[in-house]
Amino acid sequence: MSRRMGEPKAQHVPDFRRNAFAFIGESMFFGLGLVFASTTTILPDFVSRLTGSAVLVGLIISITEGAWRAPQLLFARGLAHKPRKKVYLTRAGLIGRPVCLFYALVLTLARAPILAVALFFAMHTTMYVAMSVDTIVWWDVLAKTIPARRRGRVLGSSTALRGAISIGIGLLIAYLLGDSGPGFPTAYTICFAPPDFASCSRSPRGASFVNPRRSLRSVGRRGRSTADRSPVSCARTRRSAGSSAFVC
Numbered sequence: 001m002s003r004r005m006g007e008p009k010a011q012h013v014p015d016f017r018r019n020a021f022a023f024i025g026e027s028m029f030f031g032l033g034l035v036f037a038s039t040t041t042i043l044p045d046f047v048s049r050l051t052g053s054a055v056l057v058g059l060i061i062s063i064t065e066g067a068w069r070a071p072q073l074l075f076a077r078g079l080a081h082k083p084r085k086k087v088y089l090t091r092a093g094l095i096g097r098p099v100c101l102f103y104a105l106v107l108t109l110a111r112a113p114i115l116a117v118a119l120f121f122a123m124h125t126t127m128y129v130a131m132s133v134d135t136i137v138w139w140d141v142l143a144k145t146i147p148a149r150r151r152g153r154v155l156g157s158s159t160a161l162r163g164a165i166s167i168g169i170g171l172l173i174a175y176l177l178g179d180s181g182p183g184f185p186t187a188y189t190i191c192f193a194p195p196d197f198a199s200c201s202r203s204p205r206g207a208s209f210v211n212p213r214r215s216l217r218s219v220g221r222r223g224r225s226t227a228d229r230s231p232v233s234c235a236r237t238r239r240s241a242g243s244s245a246f247v248c
Contacts, residue, residue, distance in 0.1 A: 044060055088133060089137040142154075173191065
């Protein structure tokens with residue numbers, strides 16, 4: 001026998017190359033976007049210049065960690081047994097990612113610091129609560145689309161690229177926020193622009209996209225040609241009909 005008893009079959013994941021490039025790209029761009037809106041450097045300095053309050057500056061890290069980690073305890077159990085998780089990844093992204101597009105609104109309210117900082121913390125909290133759901137589901141989607149023996153290569157590539165590019169980003173940020181930079185609030189307007197781009201690159205459509213009409217036609221042909229009407233076969237048919245961005 002070519003395979004021992006009890007040994008799991010090799011997992012076949014279609015369109016691995018496209019999915020791998022999609023994960024590398026979205027992980028790299030998302031991480032680079034967060035460099036421009038870092039919760040340990042950029043945002044504390046922004047709130048400090050906006051309000052001058054050390055309490056509000058310290059509140060950034062507390063809200064970030066609380067909004068990102070605490071909801072995972074609430075959502076993880078409910079999402080653990082969901083048969084399809086990509087839909088929650090998409091919904092969380094549609095809620096959380098566009099929030100940073102409105103960071104510029106805070107800059108327009110710079111003359112009203114109380115209103116500006118209240119709006120900033122509301123948007124920041126919303127983004128990280130959505131990111132908590134995103135984080136739970138993201139790893140499941142990764143596990144379904146990237147074989148186990150290749151995940152380290154995918155994650156390592158995105159981390160290496162992000163780290164190399166971050167060196168140049170650090171020099172740019174040092175200039176923008178330095179004495180020779182454009183000053184407040186123009187410097188922060190420039191810093192908040194890349195996260196806007198990163199929020200768009202985070203969209204699931206960056207992965208291998210399946211034409212819905214073509215997918216439904218193939219499902220119909222498969223249903224007519226197969227005689228196996230078991231629950232497993234029906235579940236596979238439903239999953240194929242619902243696939244969109246990541247080919248799972």
